[in-house]
Amino acid sequence: MAVEPARLELLSALARKVLWLSSWTIHHANHIRENTDGLKVGGHQASSASLATIMSALYFSVLRPQDRVAVKPHASPVFHAIQYLFGHQTKEKLENFRGFKGAQSYPSRTKDTDDVDFSTGSVGLGVAQTLFASLVQDYVKAHGWMQDRPEGRMIALVGDAEMDEGNIFEALLEGWKQSLRNTWWVVDYNRQSLDAVVREGLWAKFESMFRNFGWDVVIVKYGSLMRQAFAEPGGEALRRWIDHCPNQMYAALCFQGGAAFRKHLQDDIGDQGEVSRLIDRRSDEELLALMSNLGGHDMAAMIEAFEAIDHDRPVCFIAYTVKGVGLPFQGHKDNHAGLMTVAQMEKWRSHQNIRPGHEWEKFEGLSQSPSELEAFLANAPFNREGRRRLTAPVMDVPERLPFNQAAQMSTQQGFGLVLNELARGDSELASRIVTASPDVTVSTNLGGWVNRRGLFAKAENADLFRQEKIPSTFNWDFSPKGQHIELGIAEMNLFILMSALGLSHAINGVRLLPVATLYDPFIERGLDALNYACYQDARFMVAATPSGITLAPEGGAHQSIATPLIGMAQDGLISFEPAFVDELSVIMAFGFRHMQREGAEGGSVYLRLSTRTIEQPQRIMTGELQRDITAGAYWLRKPGPNCEIVIAYTGALAPEAIEATGFIGESRRDIGLLAITSADRLHAGWTAARQLRRDRRGVQHLSHIEQLLAPLARDCAIVSVIDGHPAALGWLGSVRGHRLEALGVEHFGQTGTIPDLYRHHGIDANAIIDAAEASTVGAPVRHRKMAV
Numbered sequence: 001m002a003v004e005p006a007r008l009e010l011l012s013a014l015a016r017k018v019l020w021l022s023s024w025t026i027h028h029a030n031h032i033r034e035n036t037d038g039l040k041v042g043g044h045q046a047s048s049a050s051l052a053t054i055m056s057a058l059y060f061s062v063l064r065p066q067d068r069v070a071v072k073p074h075a076s077p078v079f080h081a082i083q084y085l086f087g088h089q090t091k092e093k094l095e096n097f098r099g100f101k102g103a104q105s106y107p108s109r110t111k112d113t114d115d116v117d118f119s120t121g122s123v124g125l126g127v128a129q130t131l132f133a134s135l136v137q138d139y140v141k142a143h144g145w146m147q148d149r150p151e152g153r154m155i156a157l158v159g160d161a162e163m164d165e166g167n168i169f170e171a172l173l174e175g176w177k178q179s180l181r182n183t184w185w186v187v188d189y190n191r192q193s194l195d196a197v198v199r200e201g202l203w204a205k206f207e208s209m210f211r212n213f214g215w216d217v218v219i220v221k222y223g224s225l226m227r228q229a230f231a232e233p234g235g236e237a238l239r240r241w242i243d244h245c246p247n248q249m250y251a252a253l254c255f256q257g258g259a260a261f262r263k264h265l266q267d268d269i270g271d272q273g274e275v276s277r278l279i280d281r282r283s284d285e286e287l288l289a290l291m292s293n294l295g296g297h298d299m300a301a302m303i304e305a306f307e308a309i310d311h312d313r314p315v316c317f318i319a320y321t322v323k324g325v326g327l328p329f330q331g332h333k334d335n336h337a338g339l340m341t342v343a344q345m346e347k348w349r350s351h352q353n354i355r356p357g358h359e360w361e362k363f364e365g366l367s368q369s370p371s372e373l374e375a376f377l378a379n380a381p382f383n384r385e386g387r388r389r390l391t392a393p394v395m396d397v398p399e400r401l402p403f404n405q406a407a408q409m410s411t412q413q414g415f416g417l418v419l420n421e422l423a424r425g426d427s428e429l430a431s432r433i434v435t436a437s438p439d440v441t442v443s444t445n446l447g448g449w450v451n452r453r454g455l456f457a458k459a460e461n462a463d464l465f466r467q468e469k470i471p472s473t474f475n476w477d478f479s480p481k482g483q484h485i486e487l488g489i490a491e492m493n494l495f496i497l498m499s500a501l502g503l504s505h506a507i508n509g510v511r512l513l514p515v516a517t518l519y520d521p522f523i524e525r526g527l528d529a530l531n532y533a534c535y536q537d538a539r540f541m542v543a544a545t546p547s548g549i550t551l552a553p554e555g556g557a558h559q560s561i562a563t564p565l566i567g568m569a570q571d572g573l574i575s576f577e578p579a580f581v582d583e584l585s586v587i588m589a590f591g592f593r594h595m596q597r598e599g600a601e602g603g604s605v606y607l608r609l610s611t612r613t614i615e616q617p618q619r620i621m622t623g624e625l626q627r628d629i630t631a632g633a634y635w636l637r638k639p640g641p642n643c644e645i646v647i648a649y650t651g652a653l654a655p656e657a658i659e660a661t662g663f664i665g666e667s668r669r670d671i672g673l674l675a676i677t678s679a680d681r682l683h684a685g686w687t688a689a690r691q692l693r694r695d696r697r698g699v700q701h702l703s704h705i706e707q708l709l710a711p712l713a714r715d716c717a718i719v720s721v722i723d724g725h726p727a728a729l730g731w732l733g734s735v736r737g738h739r740l741e742a743l744g745v746e747h748f749g750q751t752g753t754i755p756d757l758y759r760h761h762g763i764d765a766n767a768i769i770d771a772a773e774a775s776t777v778g779a780p781v782r783h784r785k786m787a788v
């Protein structure tokens with residue numbers, strides 16, 4: 001349906017303004033702001049120009065408040081310019097683009113203040129985020145929590161080279177399995193990446209691939225000027241020429257201008273009478289305007305394409321564009337980091353009737369009256385409800401979560417038991433838990449939970465094995481009420497799903513408490529997506545199990561060494577590695593609370609768990625012990641006044657540490673055994689306390705680890721031991737200046753029994769004893785553990 005001319009004119013004027021403001025933002029950052037050394041903007045100007053029309057069409061006309069958008073990273077100046085016109089972004093932040101506390105280089109949910117739905121930056125992730133956000137909306141709807149809220153469309157503005165990222169394809173497959181709806185991906189088909197021009201015919205690969213996954217594909221190739229020209233005599237020949245022109249050539253001609261186009265057209269098709277006249281009727285300037293009038297730069301073409309969609313099937317729009325359109329370096333293959341010179345900007349400014357000093361004025365140089373434009377913006381459907389960030393109440397969480405205690409257990413088993421107890425009850429907390437696992441549901445002990453709570457699917461699908469009465473431990477029934485999302489093996493999908501589930505309170509106004517399980521080594525496979533989820537402040541819990549070399553017979557490929565350091569270093573994620581299940585139950589309860597705390601007070605939770613069955617302590621969980629466990633450590637054996645040696649252990653090595661303490665205790669009576677449940681929390685607390693003391697001189701706040709180590713004499717030594725990289729605990733010696741020997745794993749392991757591997761890597765009881773002996777004076781330790 002044709003767009004009314006008056007509306008089209010307004011929208012086109014606004015799109016021109018958006019291009020100007022976004023370019024001016026970049027120009028200002030580079031040429032006007034003081035002290036901009038090192039701030040030179042790369043990859044924004046050309047890349048933004050590509051999307052100015054498409055994004056203006058969306059934000060000023062097509063989007064509804066419930067729609068959510070992931071904007072291609074380098075189009076952030078366009079996004080900020082649109083929000084500026086809406087009145088949601090300040091001039092100061094734009095002037096300070098890419099500067100400290102200014103508008104962010106890439107749209108950021110947490111750092112930008114102008115209503116970013118999904119952060120982007122690492123290409124490919126924001127795209128997949130929209131797909132999973134749509135699945136989460138379906139989940140919320142199927143559970144009856146949408147109330148009257150209309151369904152939103154999840155929209156990604158995608159760079160064509162961004163489509164190289166494999167995680168997009170992984171997501172597509174998952175979307176197909178889960179009957180994806182309400183998702184639009186708009187590919188900015190400018191046929192340029194950062195370095196070069198993309199391969200010929202890429203659009204055809206995209207088209208067949210998307211169709212293959214059940215998407216509709218809409219190709220928006222020609223703008224209205226082109227369509228009008230094609231209708232003229234000779235127009236068909238022109239269309240054929242455009243269709244066959246190689247990407248590189250088209251880009252080069254866009255850069256060179258109208259005269260170059262004319263020459264090429266004449267050489268190729270110029271002797272064909274009608275088409276020659278078609279070309280001759282146009283000046284160089286008009287010819288360039290015609291040839292760069294690809295669909296993505298044509299307001300009417302884009303609005304028509306978007307408004308023609310009257311269904312909820314996923315749609316991929318392939319919009320042809322010219323990278324840097326309208327700017328002096330349009331189409332140049334090196335334009336990714338292209339910047340306009342002061343002289344070029346000056347020329348463009350006067351061409352647009354913008355007076356010097358009035359560059360930031362919203363409607364400067366436009367022919368429409370400001371009141372008309374203001375009214376149009378105020379009435380834009382997207383803007384109807386103001387800011388669109390939602391909130392949801394906090395779910396109550398008990399101090400610790402019950403489980404069925406056994407004398408011997410592993411933390412992985414304990415994790416399953418805690419969830420199983422939750423599944424048996426009818427708490428609101430349990431109703432908001434959503435689990436997901438990349439094809440390791442059963443092997444990470446989620447089976448009990450899934451048996452009780454069922455798998456999620458939009459349509460019922462009963463477990464055929466059960467119907468046929470074939471004995472099976474697991475009940476694999478799917479229903480819209482199910483609370484477990486079964487994923488394929490792709491760990492990237494797991495973490496992007498966590499990112500989407502973990503933002504449901506802000507996106508859908510419905511709080512979910514997502515819990516993911518996977519094998520610990522495969523954290524690294526999904527790490528960028530995990531980092532992305534944390535970066536945009538999604539809230540979730542990851543149970544990673546089995547871990548370390550303790551999974552011994554599983555072999556070197558599955559042994560994780562670096563993950564304790566990832567757990568410590570990853571911002572937005574607190575990590576724990578408990579040894580005993582009573583600790584885990586306290587940590588999980590704490591975790592569900594932490595996931596619901598606002599801002600920097602809260603975050604996501606990573607539990608590094610183990611399959612090793614170990615003897616469980618029979619003890620009363622006091623409030624004090626509970627606080628110590630969540631703060632990161634407690635004395636399992638308290639050091640006395642003459643303590644010479646402390647053994648500090650983490651996780652599954654508890655039995656080795658306890659055993660070694662016993663042997664050492666035969667010759668050194670005063671020995672401390674420090675149980676570390678979270679190196680991350682301890683370290684973070686220590687750093688924060690030092691910062692506090694620096695900031696507020698006179699304040700004597702001591703962190704948890706400082707308090708724990710305070711009674712030790714200076715010459716007391718520490719031996720730390722972890723099934724992971726030794727650096728995770730190696731810093732403990734610096735807290736109060738104690739000598740420390742850090743034991744851990746530094747090389748890929750090999751298959752073997754636990755005793756084989758602990759001995760091989762020097763983290764068994766004897767290695768701990770040896771280290772303790774070497775760190776202390778006094779008589780040698782009399783006994784060692786016998787080889788088994």
Ligand SMILES: Cc1ncc(C[n+]2csc(CCOP(=O)(O)OP(=O)(O)O)c2C)c(N)n1
Nearest residue numbers: 047121122123159160161162190192193194
């Ligand atoms: C994961 C990741 N790798 C590399 C980059 C660096 N990078 C930023 S933009 C870009 C090229 C993007 O090309 P395209 O998606 O076609 O966007 P265009 O600039 O053409 O609009 C690259 C390689 C990145 N941001 N993220």
Ligand SMILES: [Mg+2]
Nearest residue numbers: 160161192193
């Ligand atoms: Mg591109």
